[in-house]
Amino acid sequence: MTLLLQAETVSRHYRLPRTTLLGAPPRLTAVDRVSFTLERGRTLGIVGESGSGKSTLARMVMAFEAPDAGRILFQGQDLNRQAPAALRRLRRQFQMVFQDPYGSLDPRRTIGWSIAEPLRALGEPPGRRIDEVLQQVGLQTTDAAKYPHEFSGGQRQRIAIARAIVTRPALLVADEAVSALDVSVQAQILNLLLDLQDELGLGLLFISHDMAVVASICDDVLVMQQGRVLESGPAPRVLNAPDHPYTRSLLTAAGA
Ligand SMILES: Nc1ncnc2c1ncn2[C@@H]1O[C@H](COP(=O)(O)OP(=O)(O)OP(=O)(O)O)[C@@H](O)[C@H]1O
Ligand SMILES: [Mg+2]
Structure with a gap:
C-alpha cells in the first residue's frame, strides 16, 4: 500500500x-x-x-x-x-486549516461563497456539495447565505474545515487550528x-x-x-x- x-x-x-557589508548573508x-x-x-x-x-x-x-x-x-x-x-x-487531495479563521474568510463574501472557493479553483460547480459539508461540520444549510461576522470563533473554524473538506481531500493539515479558541x-x-x-x-x-x-x-x-x-x-x-x-x-x- x-x-x-x-x-x-x-x-x-x-x-x-546581511549583518556585514561584504560578508555572505x-x-x-x-x-x-x-x-x-x-x-x-x-x-x-x-x-x-x-x-x-x-x-x-x-x-x-x-x-x-x-x-x-x-x-x-x-x-x-x-x-x-x-x-x-x-x-x-x-x-x-490535500487541504489546510489555519489558526485564524478571520484572516482566511473574506468578510464581504457569504460563507457559501468562501466554502465553494476550492471548487471554483478546480472549475467544478458546487451543486449540493456546500449543503453537504455544512451539515458534516455541524452547521445549517441556511448558514451558507450568512457572513463571517455572524459566527463565533468556533463556528468560523467549522466553516474553515468545511472549506477544507469540500474537495474530498485525503489529507488535512491543521496548523494551530484550535490554538485561538477557548x-x-x-x-x-x-x-x-x-x-x-x-x-x-x-x-x-x-x-x-x-x-x-x-x-x-x-x-x-x-x-x-x-x-x-x-x-x-x-x-x-x-x-x-x-x-x-x-x-x-x-x-x-x-x-x-
Ligand atoms: N519566510 C521566512 N523568511 C525568513 N525566516 C523565516 C521565514 N519563515 C520562517 N522563518 C524562520 O524559520 C524558523 C521556523 O519558523 P516557523 O514559522 O516554521 O516556526 P513554528 O514552529 O511554526 O513557530 P510558531 O509556533 O511560532 O508558529 C523561525 O526561526 C522563523 O523565524
Ligand atoms: Mg507556526
Missing part, C-alpha cells in the same frame, strides 16, 4: 539580512533533515516551541514552498516534480476533526505547540526543536515516557 504522506530528510533554509535552517510518514486514517502530531519549524514544514507539505533538500511524497508522488496542471489536480470550544473542534477522520478516512497532520491538545488527538507524535526532530513515536509512548528533557519540558509547560 502506498503511504499517504512521506517526508524524506527535508530541509529548508532562509537567507537572513547568514542562513537560518528552519527545517533540518526531517523525515516522517503518515498513513490514511491516522493523525500525526507535530509539536515544538515557537520557531521550531512546524509551519515551515506544513507549507512544504502543502507545496506552498519547496524544500532545499529532501522530498515530500504525496501518495508516492514527489510534490516538487509535478507539472503545474498535475499539481493543481493533486491539490484537491478550551471548551477547542474540545468541540477536536471532536469534529476526529469524527470527520472516521467518516472520511482522512490522514491528519496536526500541528500544535500544546502538548495536552496533541495528546488528546494524535496517534503518533514528532517533537521538533530548532528545525530538527528530537524524538518521535506513538503518542502514548512519547507523552508518557519521553526520551528527551525538551519533550518533558513541553509536557510540564502544558501541565500534563
